Amino acid sequence: MKKLNFIAIALVVLIALITLFVRIPLPSRGYFSLGDVAVVFSGLVLANTNKRTILLSFCVAAIGSAMADIIGGFAIFAPLTFFAKGLESMFANLSFNKPVLIKYLFLFLSVLGMVGVYFISETFMPNIGLQLAIQEIIPNIVQALGGLIGGILTFNAYKKIRS
Numbered sequence: 046m047k048k049l050n051f052i053a054i055a056l057v058v059l060i061a062l063i064t065l066f067v068r069i070p071l072p073s074r075g076y077f078s079l080g081d082v083a084v085v086f087s088g089l090v091l092a093n094t095n096k097r098t099i100l101l102s103f104c105v106a107a108i109g110s111a112m113a114d115i116i117g118g119f120a121i122f123a124p125l126t127f128f129a130k131g132l133e134s135m136f137a138n139l140s141f142n143k144p145v146l147i148k149y150l151f152l153f154l155s156v157l158g159m160v161g162v163y164f165i166s167e168t169f170m171p172n173i174g175l176q177l178a179i180q181e182i183i184p185n186i187v188q189a190l191g192g193l194i195g196g197i198l199t200f201n202a203y204k205k206i207r208s
Contacts, residue, residue: 049098053105060106064079065078066079071180071184077187078113081191082192084133085192085193085195089137089197091138092137092141093204099135102135105134107130110130129163132162133155133156136158137151137193139151140155156190160182163181
C-alpha cells in the first residue's frame with residue numbers, strides 16, 4: 046500500500062507540473078494545456094497496479110489538475126477542473142484491459158466527461174455564459190483527444206520501459 050501511495054503522490058505532482066508547463070489562453074479566460082496527457086496516463090498507470098484504483102485515479106487527476114489551476118492563477122476554474130479531469134482519468138482507468146468495444150466506450154466517455162463538465166459549468170459562470178462555453182467546445186475536444194492519444198502513447202512507452 047505504501048508503494049501505491051507514493052505512486053499516487055508522484056502522479057499528482059506530475060499532473061500539476063505538466064499542466065503548468067504549457068498554457069495557451071482560451072476565450073473564456075481558461076487555458077489549453079498538455080496536462081490531459083498526464084491525466085490519462087495516471088489513470089492507466091494506476092489501473093496497471095492490479096488494485097481497485099478507480100476512485101484513486103479520479104482523486105489523483107482531480108487534485109493535481111485543480112492544484113495547477115489554483116497555483117497558475119485560474120482558481121475560479123479549480124472546481125470545474127476537479128470534476129472534469131477526475132472523470133477523464135477515471136474513465137481511462139476503467140478502459141484498461143477491457144474488450145475493444147468496451148475500451149473505446151470508456152475512452153469516449155473520458156473525452157465526453159471532460160468536455161461536458163466544462164461546457165455545462167461554463168454556461169452558468171459569470172462573464173462566460175453560453176456563447177463563450179460554445180466557443181470552448183472545439184478546443185476542449187482537441188485537448189481531450191490530444192490528452193487521450195498522448196496519454197495512451199506515453200503509457201505504452203512506460204510499459205515497454207518497465208518490462
